[in-house]
Amino acid sequence: MGNFININQLNASELKDLISNSFNFQRKFYQNNVDKFSNKNLIFLFLEPSTRTKTSFKIACSILGINVIDVSPENSSMVKGESIENTLSTLNSYPVDGIVIRSANHEDFEIAENILKFPIINAGSGINSHPTQTLSDLKTLSEKFEDFNGLKISIVGDLLHSRVAASFIEGFGKYGQKTNLFSPPFFKPKKLNLEIVNFYDDFEDCLKNSDVIMALRIQKERLKDLNVDFDEYASKYQINKRF
Known part of the structure; x- marks a missing residue:
């Protein structure tokens, strides 16, 4: 290649x-x-x-x-x-x-x-792709799970600006698997390939239906005109002892 x-x-x-x-x-x-x-x-x-x-x-x-x-x-x-x-x-x-x-x-x-x-x-x-990160993530998952069949992986957080999520969804899809997704409306991607993703509207439902959770940071450097209350976001969607 x-x-x-x-x-x-x-x-x-x-x-x-x-x-x-x-x-x-x-x-x-x-x-x-x-x-x-x-x-x-x-x-x-x-x-x-x-x-x-x-x-x-x-x-x-x-x-x-x-x-x-x-x-x-x-x-x-x-x-x-x-x-x-x-x-x-x-x-x-x-x-x-x-x-x-x-x-x-x-x-x-x-x-x-x-x-x-x-x-x-x-x-x-940019926000497009990070293919070498996907290789690393899939390698790490392969160390823990012998087979990805039926494995429920959820990505939560700033999906709109995440090249890590964009590449992982495509990579995991090549194993014939769908990735679970959750984000608040202002971080939801404009386009989703429903053949390889399940999008959840409820944060806790998404977490409960997960074997693995990938939590994304808020990419403040890419927000531009998007107005986000970071304290409110953390209070609602932070991965902590509640989950």
Whole structure:
């Protein structure tokens, strides 16, 4: 596979093979027998803040022997007003083997696909997609559950702005399973694929019909003109001892 921008680039068989292979890699890691990549270079271009995703990628690259070239926007010519097009064109001239991009704008990935000659990995695209997070989530679930058949997973919270939820719903759907969803009306997505989701109008009903709950944070950085009373939201929808 070349670019990995969206979880839907993988069919069900490919997705399951990736998850299965991750267990093989995990065993090799604990046996200190990981196959290393020699002379491979990977650019990191994170245009949004990241702790978990970026650190996970860095650790994975370290384990695999991959050199990381970290292009920080605040320390690059982008601070001077250089466009994303010019930045990517410059990076395209270097002898590297791939790039990991995170951006608030999905259009940046379309621009990157048109410019770059090496593979692109999506580490978070606006509110659209986060495919590598879905792989991680499915791997974690596979450690706990041998079979996803009939598994009731619920995602609750800010569904409208969550790329994590958007990608997970599609990924879990490839196992033939529906994801349970709940959000208050102001966080409900405008479009829902009812073939792969069950939407609940009642928070407690959703939680009661769950084997696994994924609670989403409110993405304050994406709310713009949406007026939300955060204290009221927490009092009604926080996962706590009541549940």
